[in-house]
Amino acid sequence: MTVKFTETVLRDGQQSLIATRLKMEDITPILNKIDQAGYYALEVWGGATFDSCMRFLNEDPWERLRKIRKEVKNTKLQMLLRGQNILGYKHYPDDVLEKFIEKSVENGIDIIRIFDALNDIRNMEKAVEFTKKYGAEAQGTIVYTTSPVHNLDTFVEKAKELAETGIDSLCIKDMAGLLTPEKGYDLVKMLKSNLDIPIEIHSHNTAGFAFMTYLKAVEAGIDIIDTAISPFSSGTSQPTTETMAAVVNDSEYNQQLDLSVLEDIGDYFRELRKKYQEYLGSFEVDTRxxxxxxxxxxxxxxxxxxxxxxxxxxxxxxxxxxxxxxxxxxxxxxxxxxxxxxxxxxxxxxxxxxxxxxxxxxxxxxxxxxxxxxxxxxxxxxxxxxxxxxxxxxxxxADNLEPIFAKTAAEIEGFAKSEEDVLSYILFPEVAESFLKRNK
The missing domain is CATH 1.10.472.90 (Conserved carboxylase domain)
Structure with a gap:
């Protein structure tokens, strides 16, 4: 069996360790090298990167995506979508969600990872439908957590319910790094026996579990693992790409990453990290x-x-x-x-x-x-x-929300030059208006 890798340094790796401050000028020089490494996918967009581009970096997030797509020819580009919240912090009507997904795919996204903070399937159904309508891969997500009301059976039932929406793959999203190795093994086994689609795992090493959990997930038959290149890995980020590639190499499983190319990528980001020292988060394990x-x-x-x-x-x-x-x-x-x-x-x-x-x-x-x-x-x-x-x-x-895209487009035609600009404004009105007027 071949274990596939999704590289997160351009999205969650830098979001978790340098507060999403990575500039496009520092991404462009390494893209060709990343594209040669043998990754299954690159997570490059979505999450907090969209907002941060305009708010902190004076960059157009859509232009960032187009530039990455222009350079990356061999590897799928992936984004993180908050279901009906899109990339914002509230629910948006279906017309905005559909237009956002249409434009995301048009500008270069191949895989949309769709999650809902409450694991409420109703909030993911339309995103799955629209993603498939516009030709991208819809990856459904179960958000892992622990509490008196959560157990492995509840997650498997959610996953089965989500699979009925027509997702192409499923991600276990362990955003706080709470999934222990044994539970990770059991959960992957249970999902593999209940679903006939690829399963991916995404975790953070915040509590120190993730490397061990990934190994157990591999042993349980996981299809894809999310990792970050070493200088932007571990701590509150993902397990290390080079480490996990070496671990898989030394097992009965296969992987397709070129370790010498990974070394070059690691060298680049190790030097680059010095530039972002003021934002650098903790690499330490924090069991709290x-x-x-x-x-x-x-x-x-x-x-x-x-x-x-x-x-x-x-x-x-x-x-x-x-x-x-x-x-x-x-x-x-x-x-x-x-x-x-x-x-x-x-x-x-x-x-x-x-x-x-x-x-x-x-x-x-x-x-x-x-x-x-x-x-x-x-x-x-x-x-x-x-x-x-x-x-x-x-x-x-979202059933309580009226369509707003066309109405908003008419209201802001003075400074919005494209449908992408309108979407940026709908999601982040003050930030986008300031950004768009500043960059006329």
Missing amino acids: VIVNQIPGGMLSNLRNQLREQNQLDKYDEILAEIPEVRKDLGFPPLVTPTSQIVGTQATFNVITGKKYGFVSNEFKNYLRGMYGRPPREINPDLIEDIISSSEVISNRP
Whole structure:
């Protein structure tokens, strides 16, 4: 059996370790070399990279994708899509989701990894449908977490339900690095016996499990593993590409990466990392994640934000508060946007000194059911104290949203020059408007 590799350095690797600050000028010189390495896919887009391009780097995320596609001829390009949230932090209507997927594929994406923070299949169905309509591979995702209401059987049932939507492959997304080796082995075995599609694993080494979990996943028959080239690997990022390639080489399984090419890629990023020293996150194992469950990308951003506000001394207290807020919200997996909702609320609780004395609009919308169905019932006291129970919805959240793409396009035609610009604006209005006007 051949184990395939997806390289994450251009998306999740740099998102997890340098707060998504990697510039296109530093990506372009290494693309041809990466394309020669023998990867199955490159994760290059989506997640927080879209927002960060405009917000921090003064780059057009669509142009970044086009430039990467122009250079990468042999390897599939992959993106991460937050289901009905697309790349934003709320649900968007179906017309926007369809147009976004159409343009993503048109600009170069081959594989769209689709997830929902609550594992609510209703929030992924349309994304799967549109991805297949426009000719890309739809990879469904189960978001792994631990709680009193999650176990391997619940994940397998979710995966089977997701497979019925017509996904081409399935990803186990372990964003906080909580999947232990034995559970990883059992989960992959169970999925392989229940599904007839390729299975991929994506984890972070935050808690120190991921290398071992990947090896056990390989032994259980995993088809694809997500890794990051060594200078941007481990810690809150993925296991190391070179290490896992050597591990697979020294087993009964095969892999197709060229180790000498990987060495060149590693040398390039090792030198480049010095340029981003101010953003560099931790490579250390932090076992506190086993309790607080904060995903890798969020840890680096939380530290940065607290540092900027001179509140870094509150970091440990906020980490301890996060599980309490999560329990009140029905044990949602902590992945964008639920990780931001829970993390922000925990921060408010600690900094103000009053639990739920101040709550965000996103927090209220979560209580209203506008992000979907949580794994367990929300603490009813929260609903009673913060909103009214009459505001709570039970249907698919996007069914309550009117189409907005054409209307928005007409409103901003003065500074939006393309459908891609309109999509950028719909997802991030203030950031995109500033960016588009600045770069006329």
